[in-house]
Amino acid sequence: MTLMEFQRDFGTEEQCREYLFKKRWPDGFKCPKCGHAKYFNIKSRSLYQCKACNHQTSVTSGTIMDKTRTPLSKWFMAMFLLSGDKRGASALAISKSIGVAYFTAWSMCQKIRHAMGTRDATHKMDGIVEMDETFFGSADEGGKRGRGAEKTAAMVSVSLTADGKPRFARMKVVGAVNGASALSFAESTVAKGSEIRTDGLNVYPVLGRNGYNLVQKKYSPEKQSKHLHWTHIVISNAKAFIEGTFHGLDGIHLQRYLDEFCYRFNRRWLTGGVFSQLVLACALSGKITYHELIG
Ligand SMILES: [Zn+2]
Numbered sequence: 597m598t599l600m601e602f603q604r605d606f607g608t609e610e611q612c613r614e615y616l617f618k619k620r621w622p623d624g625f626k627c628p629k630c631g632h633a634k635y636f637n638i639k640s641r642s643l644y645q646c647k648a649c650n651h652q653t654s655v656t657s658g659t660i661m662d663k664t665r666t667p668l669s670k671w672f673m674a675m676f677l678l679s680g681d682k683r684g685a686s687a688l689a690i691s692k693s694i695g696v697a698y699f700t701a702w703s704m705c706q707k708i709r710h711a712m713g714t715r716d717a718t719h720k721m722d723g724i725v726e727m728d729e730t731f732f733g734s735a736d737e738g739g740k741r742g743r744g745a746e747k748t749a750a751m752v753s754v755s756l757t758a759d760g761k762p763r764f765a766r767m768k769v770v771g772a773v774n775g776a777s778a779l780s781f782a783e784s785t786v787a788k789g790s791e792i793r794t795d796g797l798n799v800y801p802v803l804g805r806n807g808y809n810l811v812q813k814k815y816s817p818e819k820q821s822k823h824l825h826w827t828h829i830v831i832s833n834a835k836a837f838i839e840g841t842f843h844g845l846d847g848i849h850l851q852r853y854l855d856e857f858c859y860r861f862n863r864r865w866l867t868g869g870v871f872s873q874l875v876l877a878c879a880l881s882g883k884i885t886y887h888e889l890i891g
Contacts, residue, residue: 713855
């Protein structure tokens with residue numbers, strides 16, 4: 597979708613509200629309180645009132661846009677910008693593009709990333725899955741990169757097609773790389789019974805004892821260039837994305853950027869379809885409080 601087409605289809609509040617309504621209630625309105633289908637449309641306040649229980653709801657209530665004071669057309673433009681380019685868009689760029697304060701744009705971006713992560717968390721990978729650990733962090737004072745106390749650890753999994761091409765990717769910030777975090781990551785991202793391929797690190801054997809077909813091999817770039825091949829490429833792309841655009845990330849903020857990276861990666865073959873999927877993700881995400889937002 598071009599910017600011109602976007603502005604034609606989503607330039608007004610009414611267009612955005614109608615579109616969001618269809619995403620949220622594809623089979624027609626359903627009262628969030630009692631499930632009734634008939635409603636009064638209170639147009640002056642953009643509310644829908646249930647004819648059975650009188651509960652009033654809006655198209656944004658209970659989503660990441662709950663009680664927003666920012667027009668929907670600006671939210672839609674932010675979603676369009678975040679879904680359009682594989683490098684994403686910074687909060688600063690978005691604040692300038694849609695004409696809101698930096699903090700408003702930052703908070704919108706974080707909420708949209710939260711919706712992306714929530715959406716991907718509903719899917720579990722299966723078949724053959726590569727898994728690895730990595731460390732994110734900016735260069736230390738000496739300019740060298742490597743494992744260090746200030747680095748943030750993350751687990752990474754990439755599922756493969758039968759002919760060895762990457763399908764889906766997930767990444768999770770963990771406090772430490774150990775058996776417990778590896779198992780928890782596997783259980784939240786990979787279906788039991790799948791084959792999980794890892795390096796020789798001693799944190800992985802627990803997967804083999806918990807319903808996964810574990811294939812562990814010491815990683816050596818010279819001898820086994822295919823082992824964990826795609827995972828290493830995905831990690832390196834994620835680092836380029838994060839270090840090229842954003843700096844000084846840790847903890848919950850890093851997690852949201854990883855969610856954004858994986859969200860787009862997982863939909864990279866959809867030509868022109870990511871925006872509409874992202875609106876759906878935001879409509880179904882559930883709301884997030886300011887406290888949760890800042891971690
Ligand atoms: Zn009702």
